[in-house]
Amino acid sequence: MTTHEKLDVRGQLCPIPVIRTQNKVKTLASGDTLEIICTDPGALNDIPAWCEVHGHRLIDAKQAHNEIVITIEVVR
Amino acid sequence: MSTKKVAIIASRGTLDWAYPPFILASTAGALGYDVKMFFTFYGLELIKRDLDLKFSSLGNPAVPMPFPVPTFAQSLPGVQKLMAAALKQKIKKKNVASIETLRQLCLEAGVELIGCQMTIDLFDYQRSDFMDDVTIGGAATFLAYAADTDINLFI
Numbered sequence: 001m002t003t004h005e006k007l008d009v010r011g012q013l014c015p016i017p018v019i020r021t022q023n024k025v026k027t028l029a030s031g032d033t034l035e036i037i038c039t040d041p042g043a044l045n046d047i048p049a050w051c052e053v054h055g056h057r058l059i060d061a062k063q064a065h066n067e068i069v070i071t072i073e074v075v076r
Numbered sequence: 077m078s079t080k081k082v083a084i085i086a087s088r089g090t091l092d093w094a095y096p097p098f099i100l101a102s103t104a105g106a107l108g109y110d111v112k113m114f115f116t117f118y119g120l121e122l123i124k125r126d127l128d129l130k131f132s133s134l135g136n137p138a139v140p141m142p143f144p145v146p147t148f149a150q151s152l153p154g155v156q157k158l159m160a161a162a163l164k165q166k167i168k169k170k171n172v173a174s175i176e177t178l179r180q181l182c183l184e185a186g187v188e189l190i191g192c193q194m195t196i197d198l199f200d201y202q203r204s205d206f207m208d209d210v211t212i213g214g215a216a217t218f219l220a221y222a223a224d225t226d227i228n229l230f231i
């Protein structure tokens with residue numbers, strides 16, 4: 001059974017969104033999904049790059065108004 | 077795939093220059109890379125137990141100013157202190173992580189911090205001036221690791 005979790009890093013700047021994502025994903029299992037809500041536009045590139053290095057799957061990355069929502073699936 | 081390795085030499089000890097090495101090291105830690113940082117000369121300020129980082133716009137002409145300030149005016153007594161206070165205020169207001177936080181994140185990610193023994197001797201520092209978590213070593217300690225890394229940075 002997989003879980004879907006959220007991580008709120010609004011207001012945080014580089015490198016905190018990536019580091020908080022890493023720490024959160026450590027607690028998740030393969031197949032779990034994580035929704036990262038942030039305001040740092042740099043995260044739109046940084047979190048997908050972080051995903052690629054670890055082999056996690058990027059499901060969606062969208063920006064609406066000043067908020068960015070990135071959804072990933074943990075792959076181990 | 078073997079773990080990627082990163083070696084960073086941090087040679088600057090001011091508040092502005094404290095950011096690049098710690099941001100890169102903490103992020104490399106989050107990417108799962110093996111990271112060692114070697115602090116030499118003024119970089120040693122960054123691993124002091126109590127941080128008291130200074131900032132100067134003198135010799136630093138790219139510092140953004142709210143309005144143009146001639147260099148001679150920047151050198152007047154107290155002006156540099158004001159600039160440092162303004163930078164600290166800006167860091168806080170923009171919610172940029174503090175150097176203390178980034179340093180802690182590096183340690184939590186398993187980044188090894190190495191202080192340069194020769195510089196410690198040169199400036200008459202004591203081991204107790206530095207965090208307990210740092211290792212003290214010399215050029216050979218760094219090079220033995222750096223020779224087999226994927227990313228090598230001198231900052």
